[in-house]
Amino acid sequence: MSEWAGKRYWLVGASEGLGAALAHKMSAAGVQLVLSARNEDKLKELAASLPGKSEVVTVDVSDSESVKAAANAVGDIDGVVQIAGVYWPFGAKSWDADQATMMADINFTGAMRLMGAVVPKFVERDAGHIVLTGSLSGFRGLPGAAAYTSSKAGVMTLAESLYADLRKTNVKVQLVNPGFVKTRLTDKNDFNMPFIMEPDEAAREYFEHMNTDAFKRSFPTLFSWVFRGSQFLPDWLYYRLFA
DSSP states (O other), X not given: OOOOTTOEEEEESOSSHHHHHHHHXXXXXXXXXXXXXXXXXXXXXXXXXXXXXXXXXXXXXXXXXXXXXXXXXXXXXXXXXXOOOOOOOOOGGGOOHHHHHHHIIIIIHHHHHHHHXXXXXXXXXTOEEEEEEOOGGGSSXXXXXXXXXXXXXXXXXXXXXXXXXXXXXXXXXEEEEXXXXXXXXXXXXXXXXXXXXXXXXXXXXXXXXXXXXXXXXEESHHHHHHHHHHTTSOHHHHHHHHO
16 A cells, blocks of 8 residues: 555546546545646636645646646646546548547647656656556557547557666556546447446546556456457457457
């Protein structure tokens, strides 16, 4: 178990859904939170509902200057949690270039911008905690989700590479890969979503992982075996089963 009381964490993507639920878990554990997203009103509403200390710093992770300004406003932190993301369900046969680019620019490049603002500081002082959010969909390409799955695969590879570089330092890197979580994003789906979780349930899994020294957690566990196992299938079998 980690000692959370008095720690200061920057939670990016906190305004609703999994981010807001995780904010409640962390705040109840004694973490002082800096809540960030684009919607200031929702952040202030969340801050008012938390049991512990928090502050609001708006940020647009798709804008480099916004990320730099937010990082300067946030100041020194013990850790950062990246959850900010967008999603639209479509594949190659109904490609939306604007939405595809936005998913790449917020989900993946947004995470890269955020790391650019915090990683050098953590490395310099040899202390810090980085938590990145991937997805079960990021383990291997899936039909009808090219833009989203590739953006999440990028985040997962980013986390793996940071962990490879920093695992023997005092900068802790972790990756969380959730399955379906009931939010305004998954409400866009018109297909069956196995093992879909409520935000509070997913946040509990997420925070439990943050309390460990393990690098990666993928959940729900049984559902994650499908995606993790798919990596070992030959192409001819994988695409026959999944595409």
